[in-house]
Amino acid sequence: MSHSIQFSTPSRTLHLPPTRLHPPLSSFSFRQFPLTSTFKHTSLRASSSPSPDSSSSSSLLHSPNGTPAVKSEERSSGIDVDTVTEAELKENGFRSTRRTKLICTIGPATCGFEQLEALAEGGMNVARLNMCHGTRDWHRDVIRSVRRLNEEKGFAVAIMMDTEGSEIHMGDLGGEASAKAEDGEVWTFTVRAFDASRPERTISVSYDGFAEGILCFCCFCNYQVDVCMRCGYHFLCDVDVRVGDELLVDGGMVRFDVIEKIGPDVKCLCTDPGLLLPRANLTFWRDGSLVRERNAMLPTISSKDWLDIDFGIAEGVDFIAVSFVKSAEVINHLKSYLAARPGGGDIGVIAKIESIDSLTNLEEIILASDGAMVARGDLGAQIPLEQVPAAQQRIVKVCRELNKPVIVASQLLESMIEYPTPTRAEVADVSEAVRQRSDALMLSGESAMGQFPDKALTVLRSVSLRIERWWREEKRYEATPLQAISSASSDKISEEICNSASKMANNLGVDAVFVYTKNGHMASLVSRCRPDCPIFAFTNTTSVRRRLNLQWGLIPFRLSFSEDMESNLNKTFSLLKSRGMIKSGDLVIAVSDMLQSIQVMNVP
Ligand SMILES: Nc1ncnc2c1ncn2[C@@H]1O[C@H](COP(=O)(O)OP(=O)(O)O)[C@@H](O)[C@H]1O
Ligand SMILES: C=C(OP(=O)(O)O)C(=O)O
Numbered sequence: 001m002s003h004s005i006q007f008s009t010p011s012r013t014l015h016l017p018p019t020r021l022h023p024p025l026s027s028f029s030f031r032q033f034p035l036t037s038t039f040k041h042t043s044l045r046a047s048s049s050p051s052p053d054s055s056s057s058s059s060l061l062h063s064p065n066g067t068p069a070v071k072s073e074e075r076s077s078g079i080d081v082d083t084v085t086e087a088e089l090k091e092n093g094f095r096s097t098r099r100t101k102l103i104c105t106i107g108p109a110t111c112g113f114e115q116l117e118a119l120a121e122g123g124m125n126v127a128r129l130n131m132c133h134g135t136r137d138w139h140r141d142v143i144r145s146v147r148r149l150n151e152e153k154g155f156a157v158a159i160m161m162d163t164e165g166s167e168i169h170m171g172d173l174g175g176e177a178s179a180k181a182e183d184g185e186v187w188t189f190t191v192r193a194f195d196a197s198r199p200e201r202t203i204s205v206s207y208d209g210f211a212e213g214i215l216c217f218c219c220f221c222n223y224q225v226d227v228c229m230r231c232g233y234h235f236l237c238d239v240d241v242r243v244g245d246e247l248l249v250d251g252g253m254v255r256f257d258v259i260e261k262i263g264p265d266v267k268c269l270c271t272d273p274g275l276l277l278p279r280a281n282l283t284f285w286r287d288g289s290l291v292r293e294r295n296a297m298l299p300t301i302s303s304k305d306w307l308d309i310d311f312g313i314a315e316g317v318d319f320i321a322v323s324f325v326k327s328a329e330v331i332n333h334l335k336s337y338l339a340a341r342p343g344g345g346d347i348g349v350i351a352k353i354e355s356i357d358s359l360t361n362l363e364e365i366i367l368a369s370d371g372a373m374v375a376r377g378d379l380g381a382q383i384p385l386e387q388v389p390a391a392q393q394r395i396v397k398v399c400r401e402l403n404k405p406v407i408v409a410s411q412l413l414e415s416m417i418e419y420p421t422p423t424r425a426e427v428a429d430v431s432e433a434v435r436q437r438s439d440a441l442m443l444s445g446e447s448a449m450g451q452f453p454d455k456a457l458t459v460l461r462s463v464s465l466r467i468e469r470w471w472r473e474e475k476r477y478e479a480t481p482l483q484a485i486s487s488a489s490s491d492k493i494s495e496e497i498c499n500s501a502s503k504m505a506n507n508l509g510v511d512a513v514f515v516y517t518k519n520g521h522m523a524s525l526v527s528r529c530r531p532d533c534p535i536f537a538f539t540n541t542t543s544v545r546r547r548l549n550l551q552w553g554l555i556p557f558r559l560s561f562s563e564d565m566e567s568n569l570n571k572t573f574s575l576l577k578s579r580g581m582i583k584s585g586d587l588v589i590a591v592s593d594m595l596q597s598i599q600v601m602n603v604p
């Protein structure tokens, strides 16, 4: 039965399928007690289930109790959906699906195929590659493993490449995993390179101007200080480190006072002990404020970054996250560069908000970008830590209003790098990010080099499910209606349709909203409204499907569809019913960017 626009919905009480969520958070113990309940998640042992499009060989999907849930030959072809979602929907029904997306930074702890598969089965939606670390060959291997995982197991894990940026950071500690700086020790930070062993308590620094009084540049900066007396038309700036400056490592994880300068070496006294990690970020404070000239003179995208970007285009990454964005200019510059290259136009550009300048120019940066990341690690080094929560709330709010996906990143579960359970404060931090309705949460060291990457991912998933359910039960809909953002009339119609469909979905208590969208725009307009029910987003290209995997509440399917909505709906219903993901009688709302209509119907 289908309605379009005029509604005569038969009076019926909606019996939502019982949703058996993961054990309630209350059964989740914290660090001082061992983890009492391991979170059961749908573990899939699809031994060799090829991508549904190809002819399927026999393999099994298992639900947690180990019984074969579905034979892959039953997985009809013609629609791609990730196997975790498929099992979750089969097992717990619509309400069980998590809306908040999960991003894992891939590093030595998780770069193997089995480790990546475990993360994908644990709910990873996006794999992040930090180009600060590792070689391009290393990153290429990870990308290809993720692609193979998607192909063989039906996942849609997207790849996000994160640029190094040109901020000052430490060297790679000569291959050591870390170095411990003790209180009162004198360490030497130097631009000298060391081919043999590095002298004790000596750290190399990533750029030449670190110690010199005058730094000569090649026109990256927009500061016109002077013309270089030595080499003609360049820019000069006074970037020297001074005795008395405070040097912060990774935003204050370790602190030093600059006590002496000898040529390329800067002697520093450790005042706040801690662990030095390879290529950790360095910031400088003088008389209580950040020495900004130093970084303001550096290009946002360094020459290495441009090579990494070419690498990312060649490898077909789905997103490029740009570090230390200061203005919309660099985003527009990068987008025009990508648009001019084959395959580059499909890559989403994520602006990392992690400096004072990016906060100053926040709206213009987000308008120009395809999404934003609250990069709290460096942001917490550039502004006082106590200002970070308010900055996060503002960034999330602006992204919601401008319909751009927003990622909350860094130190969410930092203690789980070493411990199997989180602190209460960390669970509260994750809850707040989910309560703010951010699109995605990101693990950094927890999944890159931590000891418990899967447990950390389980915590993110469990907290997300719990807060999302609380939000639905408390009916805490948007206090502030979202401002209209479309200018073109067709976009305005799409926006109104999606706003109305989301309101209707909540008022009618529908089981799901189905969106048919070629480029993903309609799906993001529904996601922006954060409806109570999951959003099944059907698109006909794999790259759009992966990109939709970053947006709140979207369950992306790849499905070849036509302009005829009736046939699309019938095809979708029969495919999803055959896989036990929906059943006759379920109430859905369907919208599409082809017909610009709203249909309310029961699954036949
Ligand atoms: N590709 C990689 N290869 C090796 N180590 C990595 C990689 N990615 C991340 N790491 C490790 O994980 C830590 C946390 O990752 P992340 O937060 O992304 O980097 P950063 O600390 O530079 O901001 C890094 O400091 C580094 O020690
Ligand atoms: C995500 C961040 O950037 P990176 O890890 O590259 O420093 C951050 O600073 O929080």
Ligand SMILES: [K+]
Pocket: 130, 131, 132, 162, 163, 164, 165, 323
């Ligand atoms: K980075």
Ligand SMILES: [Mg+2]
Pocket: 323, 354, 375, 377, 378, 379
């Ligand atoms: Mg950063």
